[in-house]
Amino acid sequence: MSPLVAFVIRRLLQYIPMILVVIVVIFILVRMAPGDPTYILVGEVGDESFVQAARERLGLNKPLHEQFLIYILNVFRGDLGYSYLRSESVSKLIIDRIPATLILVLTAMFISAAVGIIIGTISAARRGILDISLSLLTLFGISIPYFWLGQMILIVFSVYLGLFPLGGMISVGMDYQGINYALDIIYHLTLPALTLAIFNIAFTTKITRGSVLEALTQDYIITARSKGIPERRVIFRHALRNALIPVVTYTGFNTGVLLVGAILTETVFAWPGMGSLLYDSIRLRDYPVVLGIFIYGSIMVIIANLIVDILYGILDPRIRMR
Amino acid sequence: MFSSSKILEVSNLYVQYLTLQGIVKAVDGVSFSVGWGESFAIVGESGSGKSTLAFSVIRLLPENSRIVNGKILLYPENIDLVKLPEEEMRKIRGRRIGMIFQDPMTFLNPVMRIGDQIAEAIIYHQKCSPTEAKRKAVKLLEKLRIPDASDVVNRYPHQLSGGMKQRVVIAMAISCNPQLLIADEPTTALDVTVQAEVLELLKNLINEYNMSLILVTHDLGIVAEICDRVAIMYAGKIMEIGDVYRLYKNPKHPYTIGLLNAVPTIYKSKNEIAGIKGSPPNLINPPIGCRFHPRCPYVFDKCKIYEPPLIEISKSNYVACWLVG
Ligand SMILES: Nc1ncnc2c1ncn2[C@@H]1O[C@H](COP(=O)(O)OP(=O)(O)O)[C@@H](O)[C@H]1O
Ligand code: SF4
Ligand SMILES: [Mg+2]
Numbered sequence: 001m002s003p004l005v006a007f008v009i010r011r012l013l014q015y016i017p018m019i020l021v022v023i024v025v026i027f028i029l030v031r032m033a034p035g036d037p038t039y040i041l042v043g044e045v046g047d048e049s050f051v052q053a054a055r056e057r058l059g060l061n062k063p064l065h066e067q068f069l070i071y072i073l074n075v076f077r078g079d080l081g082y083s084y085l086r087s088e089s090v091s092k093l094i095i096d097r098i099p100a101t102l103i104l105v106l107t108a109m110f111i112s113a114a115v116g117i118i119i120g121t122i123s124a125a126r127r128g129i130l131d132i133s134l135s136l137l138t139l140f141g142i143s144i145p146y147f148w149l150g151q152m153i154l155i156v157f158s159v160y161l162g163l164f165p166l167g168g169m170i171s172v173g174m175d176y177q178g179i180n181y182a183l184d185i186i187y188h189l190t191l192p193a194l195t196l197a198i199f200n201i202a203f204t205t206k207i208t209r210g211s212v213l214e215a216l217t218q219d220y221i222i223t224a225r226s227k228g229i230p231e232r233r234v235i236f237r238h239a240l241r242n243a244l245i246p247v248v249t250y251t252g253f254n255t256g257v258l259l260v261g262a263i264l265t266e267t268v269f270a271w272p273g274m275g276s277l278l279y280d281s282i283r284l285r286d287y288p289v290v291l292g293i294f295i296y297g298s299i300m301v302i303i304a305n306l307i308v309d310i311l312y313g314i315l316d317p318r319i320r321m322r
Numbered sequence: 323m324f325s326s327s328k329i330l331e332v333s334n335l336y337v338q339y340l341t342l343q344g345i346v347k348a349v350d351g352v353s354f355s356v357g358w359g360e361s362f363a364i365v366g367e368s369g370s371g372k373s374t375l376a377f378s379v380i381r382l383l384p385e386n387s388r389i390v391n392g393k394i395l396l397y398p399e400n401i402d403l404v405k406l407p408e409e410e411m412r413k414i415r416g417r418r419i420g421m422i423f424q425d426p427m428t429f430l431n432p433v434m435r436i437g438d439q440i441a442e443a444i445i446y447h448q449k450c451s452p453t454e455a456k457r458k459a460v461k462l463l464e465k466l467r468i469p470d471a472s473d474v475v476n477r478y479p480h481q482l483s484g485g486m487k488q489r490v491v492i493a494m495a496i497s498c499n500p501q502l503l504i505a506d507e508p509t510t511a512l513d514v515t516v517q518a519e520v521l522e523l524l525k526n527l528i529n530e531y532n533m534s535l536i537l538v539t540h541d542l543g544i545v546a547e548i549c550d551r552v553a554i555m556y557a558g559k560i561m562e563i564g565d566v567y568r569l570y571k572n573p574k575h576p577y578t579i580g581l582l583n584a585v586p587t588i589y590k591s592k593n594e595i596a597g598i599k600g601s602p603p604n605l606i607n608p609p610i611g612c613r614f615h616p617r618c619p620y621v622f623d624k625c626k627i628y629e630p631p632l633i634e635i636s637k638s639n640y641v642a643c644w645l646v647g
Contacts, residue, residue: 219428222382226423227443227494228416237442238431316433317478 008306015302019295023075026294027068030287037084037285058084075295081288083281090292094274098296100169101273104266105258107189108196113251115197116204117240120247123205124212125235134205141202146261150195150268157191164191167270192269196261200254207250211243218242245315252308256301328397329502329534330379331355335392335404337374337383344606348374350558352392353632356502361528361535363545363566365581366555369602372538373424375555376506379403379536380419381411396502416443420495422505422524426487426512430479436463437475440494447498462493466523485516489523496527503528506538521547543585546570551638554578557603557613560632564639574641576618612644620645 038054055061059070074081080090123134158164165171169188176184215221216239224238225231259275266275274293281289313319337349348371356362364372377383379394381403394403396418403411415421423429431439440462441455450458456475463471466489479487488508495503508524509517525548528535537549545552545566552569554562554577562575573579580598600617603609609616612625624644632642641647 219423219425220431223421223423223429223439223491223494224431224442225382226380226415226421227446228412228414229442229446230412233442238434241433242431318432318480 004310007309011306011309012302018302019298020072022298023072023291023295024068026291027071030290031064033282033285035285037287040284041084071291080292080295083289084286085284086286090288093277093289094292094296097272097274097277100271101259101262101266101275103185103189104192104196104271104273105255105262107193108200108258108261109251109255111193111197112200112204113247116201117208117244117247119201120205120208121212121235121240121243124209124216124239125231131209134209138202138206141198142206144199146195146199146264147268149198150192150265153191153195154268164188167268169272188271192265192271195268196258196265199261200258203254204247204251208240208243208247211246212239215239215243245312248311248315249308252304252311255304256297259297259300327358328355329358329360330397330536331393331395332375332379333393333395335375335378335394336390337371337378338388338390339374339384340386340388341606346605347558347608348387348605349378350605350608352555352558352560354553354560354563356534356536358501359528359532359534360551361537361549363537363539363549363552364555365539365542365545365552367581367602368540369605370555371558371605372540372555373506376421376504376536376538380415380421380504381406381408382415382421413447416500417447417498418500419502419504420498420500422488422491422495422503422508424507424510426479426484426491429491430487432479434478435475436477436479436482436490440475440490440497443494443497458497459493462497463490465527466490466493483516484512485520488512488516488520492520492524492527496531496533499531500533502534502536504536504538507540508537509544510539510541517544524548541585542581554581557608558605559613560640560642561614562641562643563632564641568639574635574639574646575614575643576620576645577614580617612642 038051038058038060042051042054052061059067062070071081078091080094082089083093086093119134123131154166158166165188167188169185170176170181171184171188174184212235216235218239220242221234221238224234262273263275263278265271266273267279270276274296278290278293280286281293332355333353335349335352336347339346339348350371352371352375354362364375366372374383374387378389383389389404392404395401396403396414401410401414403414406414430436437456437459440459441450441452444450444455444458445452448455459475460471463474468474468486468489474482474486474490479490482490488511492508505524509520512520521544524535527533528548535549537545539545542552549566552564552566553560554569554575556577561577562569562573564574569578570582573582577598584598598617603613603616609626610629611627612618612621612630615621615625618625622644628644630642630644632640633647634640635647
């Protein structure tokens with residue numbers, strides 16, 4: 001087995017207890033929330049025997065710990081159950097939504113990494129007015145809530161200026177093919193991706209700036225300058241290259257935060273991903289779907305962390321995968 | 323040394339650091355010159371301003387520093403490096419003046435291959451292609467007697483021993499054939515066993531390429547091996563300058579005498595060094611009069627009030643002490 005494969009497997013095994021904890025916590029949280037799905041199913045004024053029958057069908061009449069045990073065993077069999085409301089398996093529902101969320105989150109991640117790293121590095125290299133205004137902007141970016149920001153962006157760019165669609169992922173009824181299909185998605189993707197990216201741009205900028213400033217105090221920077229190479233190269237090739245390690249770590253660890261941001265962003269922009277599915281499912285108390293999404297979300301975060309660990313070894317030759 | 327064959331002349335240089343505690347007068351009116359092909363040592367205890375002086379010459383001082391006064395003239399053009407715009411200074415670094423640093427551990431970029439670190443100066447100064455530069459890097463490492471040079475260029479610093487790393491630093495410094503090499507404590511961070519090797523290598527290189535050398539060290543013991551002339555520095559000032567031979571045989575300044583007594587010989591073990599009592603002063607408020615007076619065994623009244631000037635006692639031999647001259 002190659003060391004990389006062995007490393008990945010070992011890491012995945014280490015994550016199993018973590019997933020268990022996630023399931024327990026989410027199970028408890030979901031069930032503690034007020035509201036009863038049976039009423040949503042049968043309506044508030046349903047016949048009491050009718051409600052009782054629905055309860056039994058969903059297994060909600062059993063004691064909570066029993067429900068939990070049944071659920072856990074099913075999860076390890078790969079069965080996340082059926083949605084209460086939609087006649088589909090939870091896995092199918094979620095898997096259908098994953099591509100949309102991945103496109104949104106990865107685009108936002110890419111935009112924020114590219115923009116954040118460039119602005120962060122420049123602001124570290126030339127301190128002064130630019131630096132102060134960037135810090136203020138960063139603070140601003142970090143403090144605005146997604147929900148509000150998304151709505152403002154939607155109102156200004158779609159409603160008033162009419163530059164972008166009001167929501168969704170494709171133009172309904174157009175049936176584009178090939179390149180036009182891709183362009184249509186990009187057209188719909190722009191605003192939600194920017195909304196989701198802004199917070200992250202701000203944070204990546206801040207982290208990159210601090211990390212580059214720190215790298216610039218290191219002795220090897222003096223060596224680089226002593227060679228008479230252009231300052232541009234000193235900053236990007238020597239300082240930034242070393243500073244990237246914490247930036248990558250941050251970007252990976254931040255996947256969870258981005259996924260949470262995606263819930264709100266997808267809801268505002270009617271983006272058909274896991275986030276809007278989660279929002280609807282919580283609203284309608286569709287417990288199996290809510291739990292399923294959290295499990296899939298945790299797995300995504302774990303995969304992101306794995307990628308970070310692998311990138312680590314590439315970025316820093318001193319780290320050998322063990 | 324004829325004055326017409328100078329490569330570098332430092333005159334009346336003042337360098338300060340701005341700190342929260344006050345202004346550190348790290349170099350306080352220093353003058354000396356280095357001839358073509360000459361090896362010049364700057365010796366003194368830690369904290370006497372040697373590194374500050376060395377970094378001033380190649381203009382790589384920390385941000386909280388400032389050159390307050392003085393000239394650093396580079397010959398034959400007679401350029402004043404103090405006034406040179408940064409863009410011009412960059413063309414001098416690496417190409418005209420090379421620098422070797424104290425700790426190869428921290429002065430090499432940990433995430434860049436050895437070969438790339440050596441090649442980059444060559445690419446910029448000699449307008450080489452990267453492959454050509456890399457080939458030259460291998461040649462340089464071979465020159466520095468690094469085994470498996472063509473393999474070492476692809477390694478990272480942490481994969482080399484301290485002595486090997488310092489050879490890499492030397493290779494980087496000489497990669498563009500500079501006329502002047504500045505070495506700031508080049509062997510201090512190394513194992514005693516490899517110190518002599520690295521020093522020998524340095525000596526052969528400067529002879530072979532006819533480079534001038536400014537060697538900064540706190541160890542008078544290594545100076546005799548490699549240098550022609552020595553400046554003894556204390557508390558930001560030069561106390562004595564002289565030919566190595568004269569200075570060893572016949573030291574004039576009480577501080578020089580103290581330093582020489584501190585050099586361990588085969589007769590004296592390290593534990594019984596008859597050094598100088600006390601420690602160098604704080605350079606925010608250095609002593610008035612002769613800066614060495616609080617520690618000088620020969621101190622008298624005049625020393626505590628008036629500062630002794632650096633006077634020429636014979637051709638290219640200078641001393642700053644009221645007892646001499
Ligand atoms: N970056 C700095 N900021 C403030 N003071 C400094 C700095 N670097 C050196 N100094 C001070 O300047 C004086 C001379 O230091 P240095 O040139 O490093 O001496 P040496 O190389 O002889 O040990 C010391 O008192 C030291 O504390
Ligand atoms: S001037 Fe006075 S204090 Fe200074 S070294 Fe000479 S004798 Fe000592
Ligand atoms: Mg020093």
